[in-house]
Amino acid sequence: xxxxxxxxxxxxxxxxxxxxxxxxxxxxxxxxxxxxxxxxxxxxxxxxxxxxxxxxxxxxxxxxxxxxxxxxxxxxxxxxxxxxxxxxxxxxxxxxxxxxxxxxxxxxxxxxx
Amino acid sequence: xxxxxxxxxxxxxxxxxxxxxxxxxxxxxxxxxxxxxxxxxxxxxxxxxxxxxxxxxxxxxxxxxxxxxxxxxxxxxxxxxxxxxxxxxxxxxxxxxxxxxxxxxxxxxxxxxx
Numbered sequence: 001x002x003x004x005x006x007x008x009x010x011x012x013x014x015x016x017x018x019x020x021x022x023x024x025x026x027x028x029x030x031x032x033x034x035x036x037x038x039x040x041x042x043x044x045x046x047x048x049x050x051x052x053x054x055x056x057x058x059x060x061x062x063x064x065x066x067x068x069x070x071x072x073x074x075x076x077x078x079x080x081x082x083x084x085x086x087x088x089x090x091x092x093x094x095x096x097x098x099x100x101x102x103x104x105x106x107x108x109x110x111x112x113x
Numbered sequence: 114x115x116x117x118x119x120x121x122x123x124x125x126x127x128x129x130x131x132x133x134x135x136x137x138x139x140x141x142x143x144x145x146x147x148x149x150x151x152x153x154x155x156x157x158x159x160x161x162x163x164x165x166x167x168x169x170x171x172x173x174x175x176x177x178x179x180x181x182x183x184x185x186x187x188x189x190x191x192x193x194x195x196x197x198x199x200x201x202x203x204x205x206x207x208x209x210x211x212x213x214x215x216x217x218x219x220x221x222x223x224x225x226x227x
Contacts, residue, residue, distance in 0.1 A: 034215075043117075043203050043218030044156070100146060100158030100171050101205075101216055 003027070004088045009108040018075040020107050022088030025069045031092050033064060035073045036103070037084040044087070044103070047073065083111045116140070117219035119204055125225045132191040134222055136204030143209040145187035146216065147171075147179060149200040156203070162187055163209065194226045 005023040012018040024033065034049040048055055048062045050071075055062045061074040075082055087106040091099065120135035138145065146161040148171075158171030160179040168179050176198060180188045187206075191198055201223050205216040 041221070041223075043205075043221045044216075046215045046217060049215065100148070100161060101156060103156045105155075 003090050004104055006086070006088055006104065006107045008105060009110065011110050011112055012075075012078050014080060014111050014113050015077055018078040018082065018109060018111070020073040020075075020086050020088075020109060021070065022073070023070045024088070024090050027068050027090050028092070031090045033062065033068075033071050034089050034091060035060070035062065035086060036089070036101075037082075037086045037109075038106075039081075039084040044101075047086075078109075078111045080111050080113060082109065084109060117204055117206055117217050119202075119219040119222050121222050122220060123223050123225075125227065126191075126194050127227055128195060130191075130194050130226075132194050132224065132226075134189040134191075134202055134204075134224070136187045136189070136206075136219055137185055138187075138204075138206040138217070139185065140206065140208070140217070141184065142206035142217075143184070144207045144216075145181065146205040146207075147177070147187065147189045148203045148205065149173070150203055150221075151200050159189065194224075196226050198224065199226045200224060 032049050035047040036044045038044045048060050050062045064071045085106040085108050087103040117138045126132050144163050147159045148156050150156050157173050159177050162168045162181040178190045201221050203221050204219040207216045
């Protein structure tokens with residue numbers, strides 16, 4: 001997805017916080033930032049999304065810069081099971097319609113023991 | 114917890130066979146989707162449905178059809194399987210309103226067409 005740029009891979013030590021960056025410099029005012037991840041041989045899994053405020057749920061935190069041109073997904077205490085490809089996407093709220101998702105190449109996060 | 118299940122994790126079929134891939138979701142979601150995922154090509158939308166008996170073509174509908182007779186079930190049909198339909202098939206569902214269309218995916222079906 002040309003709307004976002006992510007590093008192709010990152011390493012993180014088990015138990016540490018994993019910080020995954022995403023650039024979306026052309027994001028428009030009504031587009032949300034979504035994060036999904038895909039563990040090898042499984043279906044993608046929704047993680048979190050936000051518009052402009054920082055968000056936190058049981059899986060992760062999402063920090064969006066004030067100008068909304070970039071964001072960071074934070075996994076506070078990474079475990080080996082967090083090894084996956086992480087996808088950052090931006091999309092507009094379609095008012096209840098059904099729209100397909102488009103994933104870019106994502107970041108392959110490897111958690112090291 | 115949202116659950117999306119797919120009828121098979123792995124499937125091997127022969128060229129020309131008719132193939133049915135079934136997907137069931139238990140969260141009363143209006144929207145359901147079928148994607149295929151191939152290395153280097155990412156996720157591509159085949160068909161989606163926003164209501165019972167309604168269907169819309171996605172980006173790559175050729176060679177596929179779908180059926181949505183009940184709200185919880187969305188079937189993908191390969192009328193005459195071909196080797197270029199060897200792929201990972203992913204089903205997803207989402208509510209129409211209330212959560213900005215977060216999509217929940219099933220575990221995927223790896224289809225090999227010989």
